[in-house]
Amino acid sequence: MTITQIKQNKKGLALDGNVYLPRIMVIDRIIEETPNVRTIHFHFKDTKLNKEFTFDSGQFAELSIFGVGEATFCISSSPTRKDHLECGINRVGLVTNALHRLGVGAEIGFRGPYGNHFPLDLMQDKNLVFIGGGIGLAPLRSLIWNVLDSRNKYAKIDIIYGARSVSDLCFKYDLDTWESDKTLNTVITVDKGDGKWTGKQGFVSEVLQDVAPSCSNTIAVVCGPPVMIRSTFPVLENLGFTPDQVITTLEKRMKCGIGKCGRCNIGNLYVCRDGPVFTYSQIREFISDEY
């Protein structure tokens, strides 16, 4: 298998030809995932757009709070489930803190979808290994639900997910569902468990080594903090995965989301425009190590 470049982006909505003009979204549900992460569910205020809007797993959007600013979030819900969109919000900065203060019924701005997406077409009939860490499960769960909604198109599926502590595990309701799904092998780990934790302990890369999924006819998708991504690549290589069989999604500070404002580049590539989804073989060819 060779994925030279992952392309075919679904383009963002351009209202009146103005791609920067946000659409109004209304928050209709909030789930507190961890003390610092919440998931917001939202829909277009202009209800006919809820049916028209399409995106692919892996794409991102610019969410804004009017008067506070815009920030970049991957869409964490699956495009197969159309009644609303979801984003996981880690409370770290100006906009994310403000998003944590909002309640149901609040209006936010939305631009997108932007960027490329996970290559679902190339994943068909293959074994899939999903490897996630912390809030990195957000883009991954869009893909996982997308795959599970057409389960028979794919072969064996492993999900390996970890967080720093039990209270940092995100999307616990999904984890419960996947653990009880007999068509999947779901392994959950925390760096250090509390007294009650009966699951695995240790870094995701270590648990991956133990699970040791076969590389034959397999694609691995890795999403998490950079330190987890960097430590996972060598383990996958040890397991026999070629760089073409490993896919990840990168995160950078972004403003425009469409390859113009300049800041998210790694060498000549813009993460917003040429990514955020890259194969490990693409990453190895990057001019710069600034990822």
Place this chain on the structure above:
Amino acid sequence: MITKKINKKDIRKLLMTWNQEFSVIVPTRERGVAEMVRWDNNDISFLDWYRNTVIAPKACFLPQSEVMISFQKKETGYKIEVPRDEHKQIIFGIRPCDARAITIIDQVFADIYDDYYYASKRRNTLLLGLSCSNPYDSCFCTSSNVNPAESEDVDLMFTDIGDEYVIEELTSGGKALLNMSNMIKKVTKADVNRAKEMKAASVEKLKKRVDTKDIEGRLRSCFNDRDLWERVAAKCISCGICTFLCPTCFCFDINDEMIHKHGARYRGWDSCSFRSYTKMPMENPREEKWRRVRQRVCHKFEFYPINLGINACTGCGRCIRLCPVNWDITQVISSLPADISMHSS
């Protein structure tokens, strides 16, 4: 190419004619800093003092600060408005280096998505070039494939031949402008020859040179040489003035402001010189100064050529002239080692 001319003393009348239908933008000393500003319908003294503006003409399309949307919180939710800016404008006196810069950044703002704000101003603007007859010591456009007296990036090109300007028509838009005035005259063979001499003299005046041969490969082979980049970046104070004044630097930031129930989303120039430019909550890919300086040099001379097949430096010399610590991009380029890959095989 069709060539015409106009007497210098008729320039004011010509600009007045255009100023009725267009906003005529000319070099002006605003607060002591020369920039392209709406003409006052009178003063043409810039023809005497003007060498080049401090603020590059990119600011006519990408202002230092501009409102993208304004919004108002109402009982029924947010109401959003977009400022409309469809007025036609003429930029008179743009130099060939800066006109080339516009051609270069046009590509960025039309890539995949049209940038609404840039594009709406750009498509309503005609560029009227003025041959450079008095370049600065820091100018090196001839090393950047720009001719100080010729341009294909403008609609009309003016060349000073003494008491008159010879005018070259490069586009139908430029031709239509000339048709608006009865002060435009035919040229004689002597005028054309005189213009040729003046142009040749302009090129002669450009003394500063930099060898950009193999620059992309040279940068590629020293990209990871941290010691080299730390030396190159040593005296930089990360003030960002080179990026703000560079005619091809286009990076911007987007921010909101709101007072009570009224607010606006602005965009303003940003700079890869600033640590905050790439800063994320947990990490910063260009925290170190040498990485930021490397980014600036490599964006112009390596990433741009890879993506768009052109060096994004037009040799205008602003970043040299106005740098507070005399950092000189031409010295940096000249000091780079040869492309290793060309010799290794």
